[in-house]
Amino acid sequence: MIRSVITGTGSALPRNCVSNVELAERIDTSDDWIVERTGIRQRYIAGEGETTSSLATDASRKALEAAGVAAEEIGLIILATATPDHTFPASATQVQHALGCGGGIAFDVQAVCSGFLYALATADSMLRTGMAKKALVIGSETFSRILDWEDRTTCVLFGDGAGAVVLEAQDVAEDGPGILATRLHAEGAHKDLLYVDGGPSTTGEVGKLRMKGREVFRHAVVNLAEVLNEVLDEVGMTGADIDWVVPHQANARILDATARKLGLPAEKVIVTVDRHANTSAASVPLALDVAVRDGRIKRGDMVMFEAMGGGFTWGASLARF
Numbered sequence: 419m420i421r422s423v424i425t426g427t428g429s430a431l432p433r434n435c436v437s438n439v440e441l442a443e444r445i446d447t448s449d450d451w452i453v454e455r456t457g458i459r460q461r462y463i464a465g466e467g468e469t470t471s472s473l474a475t476d477a478s479r480k481a482l483e484a485a486g487v488a489a490e491e492i493g494l495i496i497l498a499t500a501t502p503d504h505t506f507p508a509s510a511t512q513v514q515h516a517l518g519c520g521g522g523i524a525f526d527v528q529a530v531c532s533g534f535l536y537a538l539a540t541a542d543s544m545l546r547t548g549m550a551k552k553a554l555v556i557g558s559e560t561f562s563r564i565l566d567w568e569d570r571t572t573c574v575l576f577g578d579g580a581g582a583v584v585l586e587a588q589d590v591a592e593d594g595p596g597i598l599a600t601r602l603h604a605e606g607a608h609k610d611l612l613y614v615d616g617g618p619s620t621t622g623e624v625g626k627l628r629m630k631g632r633e634v635f636r637h638a639v640v641n642l643a644e645v646l647n648e649v650l651d652e653v654g655m656t657g658a659d660i661d662w663v664v665p666h667q668a669n670a671r672i673l674d675a676t677a678r679k680l681g682l683p684a685e686k687v688i689v690t691v692d693r694h695a696n697t698s699a700a701s702v703p704l705a706l707d708v709a710v711r712d713g714r715i716k717r718g719d720m721v722m723f724e725a726m727g728g729g730f731t732w733g734a735s736l737a738r739f
C-alpha cells in the first residue's frame with residue numbers, strides 16, 4: 419500500500435536566545451512566574467535578515483540532508499505559517515526558490531498552531547493520490563513580530579523557529595512505516611479567544627496577537643484529548659501502543675494534562691517548550707527533529723503528533739516512524 423513516510427527531519431532557530439531573566443529586565447514579569455505557569459525558560463527571537471522563509475529554508479536543507487534527498491526531487495512544498503514574509507506570495511514559493519527546486523507545487527497553509535498538522539495531512543493526501551512523490555512539509559514562524567511587547571500576558575509565551583520534514587510516497591507493507599491516521603477539526607466560533615487584531619482585509623495593518631489565555635487553556639485540554647482518542651479509535655489502538663507523543667509546545671501544563679487524560683507517562687511526551695517557548699506551527703516539527711537527532715525517536719516507533727491553535731483549529735496524526 420502507498421503511505422507517506424517521514425524520511426528526514428530538520429530545524430532552525432534564530433541566533434538570538436532570550437531568557438526569562440532578560441525579558442524580566444524589560445517587562446513586568448519574572449522567571450518564576452513564567453516557569454511556574456508555562457514551563458518556558460527561554461525563547462529564540464528573529465533578528466535582522468531572519469524571516470519565516472529563511473528559517474524554513476535552513477530547516478528544509480537539514481531535512482533534505484537527513485533524508486538523502488536532493489532539492490530537485492521535491493515536487494511539493496507546503497509551509498504552515500501564520501507569519502508569512504509577505505501577505506503574498508506564499509512563503510513556500512520563496513523556500514522553493516531558495517532551495518533551487520522550482521516548477522513543482524508550493525503553497526502556504528494557515529491554521530496557526532495546528533498548521534503543521536493541517537499541512538502534513540494535506541501533503542499526505544496529495545502524495546497518496548499521486549500528485550507528487552516527495553514533499554517538504556514545514557512549520558515556520560516569526561511570532562515575535564506580531565507580539566504586543568507591552569502585553570505581558572502574551573509576549574512571554576512565544577518564540578520563533580522552523581521545523582521541516584521530508585515526506586515520501588512509499589509502497590510499504592501493512593506493518594511498515596508511514597502516516598496511519600489523521601483527524602483535523604476547526605470551530606470558528608472561538609475566534610475572539612485567540613486572534614490577531616489586524617489583517618489586509620480589515621485594518622490594512624498586520625496587527626498584534628490577542629489571547630484570553632485561561633479560556634484557551636480550558637478548550638485545549640478537552641479538544642486535544644478528544645482528537646487523540648478519535649485517532650486511536652480509528653486504528654484500534656490505545657495510549658499503551660504509543661511510543662512517543664510529539665505535541666504542540668504551548669504550555670507544559672497543557673502537555674501534562676493531555677498526557678494524564680490519555681494515561682500516558684510523562685516520559686513518552688517530547689517537551690521542548692522550556693527551550694523554544696510556543697513557536698506556533700513550527701513547534702511540532704521542531705520538537706520532532708530534536709527527539710530524532712538525540713536518538714529518542716527511532717525507526718519503527720509509533721509517534722503521535724497533536725496540536726491546537728487559533729480559530730480554533732486542532733488535530734492529531736499517528737505515524738509509524
Ligand SMILES: CC(C)(COP(=O)(O)OP(=O)(O)OC[C@H]1O[C@@H](n2cnc3c(N)ncnc32)[C@H](O)[C@@H]1OP(=O)(O)O)[C@@H](O)C(=O)NCCC(=O)NCCS
Pocket residue numbers: 446447448451452455456531570571572574629630631632633634635638668669672696726727728
Ligand atoms: C497564559 C497562561 C500561562 C496564564 O496563566 P493563568 O494561570 O491563566 O494566569 P492568568 O491569566 O489568570 O493571570 C494570573 C495573574 O498573573 C498575572 N500575569 C499575567 N501574565 C504575567 C506575566 N507574564 N508575568 C507576571 N504576571 C503575569 C496576571 O496579571 C494575573 O494577575 P492578577 O491575578 O493580579 O490579575 C495560561 O492561561 C495559559 O497557558 N493558557 C494557554 C495559552 C496557550 O497555550 N495559548 C496558545 C495555544 S496555541
